[in-house]
Amino acid sequence: MRVSGRSMLGAASVALAATTVCATGANAARPASTEPYIPEAMPPGFRVEPSELDGPVFADPKGRTLYRWPFRTMRNGVTGDGKGESNCADAASTESAGLMSPYPGGLLLPELEKRPSCQAMWPPAYAKDGDKAVGKWTVVTRRDGRKQWAYDGTVLYTSVRDRRPGDVLAGDSYRHEGDAPAMREPIQPKSDVPPGFGVTTTLRGRLLHTARGFSIYVFDRDTRERSACDAACEKVFVPMQAPATANAHGDWDIFTRESGERQWMFRGKPLYRYDEDDRVHSLGGGDVPGWHNVYTQETAPPPADFTVQDTPSGQVLADARGRTVYSYTCGDDAPDQLSCERPDDTQVYRLAMCGAGSAERCERNFPYVEAGPGARGSGRLWSVVEIDPATGHFAANGEPGALRVWAYRERPVYTFAGDVQPGEVNADGLGDFQAEREGFRAFWWRDDFFRE
């Protein structure tokens, strides 16, 4: 039974103007919307690429994001890679593994004739002869005798889904708990935040918070030289104290309050926590005029004709008519835990769930969010893709009858016929394990009840 909060992207609000504090000083040359990180030694040619959602990620010399497949205990067994070994096989799985309850393993998987192997989807990050370990990077010998790069002892892969440097389309940095599939994770350098701070990926951006998860805020009226938060204000918005040993570096500075108290400052803005926050990753302080959450980097906004709707649990992203927008999540129960959520994956699972196997019925129950003529996405996350509605797969260019639909991370988004009024989320969590493993999940733009 899950005991933690839902592993959702949403923890932000478009109704409240969040702040990505602009870069100044030593890092001014870097775009303001990228997250600072702590450089570390890497193999020759390897590099760090900024990604729009997950922040900085390590990449191979061709700029391809590097992933690991962490060892995971599932409901009925384990999967993933242990230290120094790869369990990503070069033969396609044929049967379900029964790692998830309650269905047994040993069932023939769908569309076996098309099913790729794990390695076909996750090419190992091979090392060349003579490559040497450096820092956390090591070279391990695979069972087939070839050499593969490892980071912190775990072997590395690239993804055939990623096409451009900074793409992180096949894994993510936020969905690793509960009953989600055994996901691949991009490997990342450490965020450059002082001790006592942390950063979490949200739909809106990389949210800055305390080490315990409580959100950090800045005040419009504060400047680098002066704080407008007086003594009464400080009781509600508590300055983030900087210890005597703290030093300014990069985007981080020390602000000295009138009382002499040293306070952390990020990109020229003194930082606070909100005393009334009783949950981690809260946006509650941002409801106070002039105050904003802080993001080390923000994502590009959703499509212009999307809306944000209030629900009893927070805010969801919705289409132009106010109908809640959903994404479809799917990882199969094979040993290799391959994705079944993208249009270029098998559609058997999705069509079964939303339409009892019928694409037509599926489209009626969970219609695609169609994009208007000329609509184009902004950034890497939101895009317009063409879908063959008869199959659910990507359509060929110019294919008759294809739908132009909105997609998030190249996965189409949907509304639900059972949502009659704006703000209804009647299909959120519909699926296996509250749709963590398979099913539909609402885009939570702000959640006020999911975490304690």
Added chain:
Amino acid sequence: MLLIMTVSLLGAAGARADDAAPPGRTIAYVVTNLSWALQSTPEMTECPQGLNEGVREQFKLLFPDAAGNKRTLVDTQLRRQVESYQPTTAPDALPFLEGQGPVAPGLDLDGTVGPEDFTGPDGARGVDNQMHRVLGCIANYRAPDGPIRFFEDEMVLRENYNRIIVQLTAVDSLVDDPDVDVMFFRGRDKVLVDAGRLKALPGGTQRIDTRWGGRYIQRTHGHIEKGVLSTEPVNLLYPWDAFYMPTDQYMWGARLHLTLTPEGADGLIAGYTDVETWYMHMLRNWSAHYQSYGKSSGPSIYKAMRRLADGVPDPATGANRAISSALAAKFTEVRVLPFSGAEHAAIAAAKPGVPYRGMPAPRPAAEELAETRGSPPKTVNESVAGNP
């Protein structure tokens, strides 16, 4: 659901404040326990044929692992998931054991004593609780420790999402008052609990949630007689989530029947539960794995619920879309902090009942069945003989 009730003891005409009136003539209660009211005796006399099988057991019955017969995921697991996500009223391929009478908790909702009615544990006749027939012989929902019953009950206290305020005004006494004004709304604070965090304590405070909980603000009237509050029927939308899945329930013609004390309240919330909304609530909170904890099966429950629905006929199809039911509820006294001007305005705008906000009514059964994928569901015997 954490249900808070404020009882203002400003007297109705002719009534008087007495020693039973709480300080300040206002009292608030928070629901600390909530579960479907079922007859669950240790002897299981209400389930003479035993308890129902769940997802896991049904799978084994329908798709046995016979030698030489390789099962496919599509024809087994996905087939059952389809029947769960796209349920129909087609006859169940497996037997379903209904909860039996003659005794079941609940209230007389329709004012008649019919052949399907139960007798309450207190001897009251005409009890309408067809939900007992659906859930009464499913381990997940039975007292005292059915897994879903346990977790849904625990979440009432634990999750702020489930915190509703109901306000009663014009009450002179917790013992006897002919006319009280009842208002429901949601609170936004944790409940005061003891060191074990499982028992609510009276005297905690709550603020009203008008930011996210506006749709839950609603009102009705009632009376108190011999310390028991009875309210007039009202269509009640209430939040009841589990593990952070924001789900609501909708009860047509809901009424409270609660024994009041200065420290708490105890009793029933009874009415006609919307079937589609209940089922979607169940699917979203309790997928097949969780249903297996206590041997329940979504498709079987849905068919039984549609078959036994006895209220709120759909104008379009004539089929009943709701089922008589009761919730066993316990409350603890809390103090509601003074309202702001905006909060007062939100409350003042509340009207009796809440417009229906749940799943759309089901389509006609024939239309559903026509869309059923492939052939009708196999019986157990057919499956054993010709496992797909």
